[in-house]
Amino acid sequence: MILYGAPMPAPNPRRVRIFLAEKGIDLPETLVDMRKREHKSPEHRARNSLGQVPTLELDDGTCISETVSICRYFEETQPDPPLFGSTAVEKALVDMWIRRIEFTVMSPVGNFWRHAHPFTAALLTQFKDFGESNRETYAGAQRWLDRELADRPFVAGEAYTMADICLLSTVDFATWIGLPVADEHANLKAWHTRVSARPSASA
Numbered sequence: 030m031i032l033y034g035a036p037m038p039a040p041n042p043r044r045v046r047i048f049l050a051e052k053g054i055d056l057p058e059t060l061v062d063m064r065k066r067e068h069k070s071p072e073h074r075a076r077n078s079l080g081q082v083p084t085l086e087l088d089d090g091t092c093i094s095e096t097v098s099i100c101r102y103f104e105e106t107q108p109d110p111p112l113f114g115s116t117a118v119e120k121a122l123v124d125m126w127i128r129r130i131e132f133t134v135m136s137p138v139g140n141f142w143r144h145a146h147p148f149t150a151a152l153l154t155q156f157k158d159f160g161e162s163n164r165e166t167y168a169g170a171q172r173w174l175d176r177e178l179a180d181r182p183f184v185a186g187e188a189y190t191m192a193d194i195c196l197l198s199t200v201d202f203a204t205w206i207g208l209p210v211a212d213e214h215a216n217l218k219a220w221h222t223r224v225s226a227r228p229s230a231s232a
Contacts, residue, residue: 032099033076034058034083035068040202042083043232044096047194050229052107058083097127100191112191119186126185126192130199133173137166138203146206167208175214182223189224197224 034042042058049056061067061082069080077084077094085093085102093099104113114120143149144160174196178184184192200210200221210217224230 030056030088031086032056032058032083033061033073033086035061035063038202038205039063039082040198041081041096043201044194044198045083045085045099046232047198047229048100048103048112048191050232051110051112051189051194051227052103054103054107097191097195100194112189112194114185114188114190119188122185123190123192126190127195130184130192130195134167134170134196135199137163137170138199138206138208141167141208142202142206148206164208167203168211171211171214171217175217178216178220183220189227193220193224197221197230 032045034045037043046058061073063082067073068077068082073082073084074080076086076092079094081094083094083096083099085099087093093102101113104111114123141160141163143153144155145157145163146160149155181187183189184196204210210221212218
């Protein structure tokens with residue numbers, strides 16, 4: 030079994046590393062050099078036709094991509110501790126929050142990264158006005174999250190789950206590209222302190 034990924038600050042490979050650390054699964058990461066465009070090489074596209082990381086290659090040659098899908102595989106093979114919920118309701122809530130984070134939080138961060146950040150300017154045609162407009166969209170997402178986290182310790186409820194992993198990797202990447210959490214969002218910042226204190230956060 031081989032896990033292809035990339036080091037910090039890449040947020041998606043980090044999700045899987047955090048998940049594996051929470052599960053206590055020791056699976057070394059085989060690094061793909063994104064600066065050298067190795068993720069777009071024919072060799073890697075044979076594993077993932079979109080040319081992205083992370084990708085998990087199983088012993089029988091099956092390749093699984095997309096972070097949540099990779100983590101679901103490990104949830105099935107090693108259920109404890111549960112990171113996608115235990116009951117039907119918990120599982121549904123974790124799924125709901127993962128999708129909300131991807132669409133409401135990750136989308137504006139990704140759009141800012143692609144269309145407003147200087148590091149990506151050489152890689153694609155940027156629409157900078159659109160990119161910059163995502164600052165306010167992400168600011169609105171922060172306000173919404175701060176309200177949601179007022180009455181519970183973790184994103185989907187009382188337990189730490191994949192939803193927290195998705196949000197942590199997104200918030201930290203956003204900070205790295207110049208979109209920090211605003212100081213007035215005390216609940217969101219307290220959540221960030223809690224989840225960042227977990228040993229897995231350094232993965």
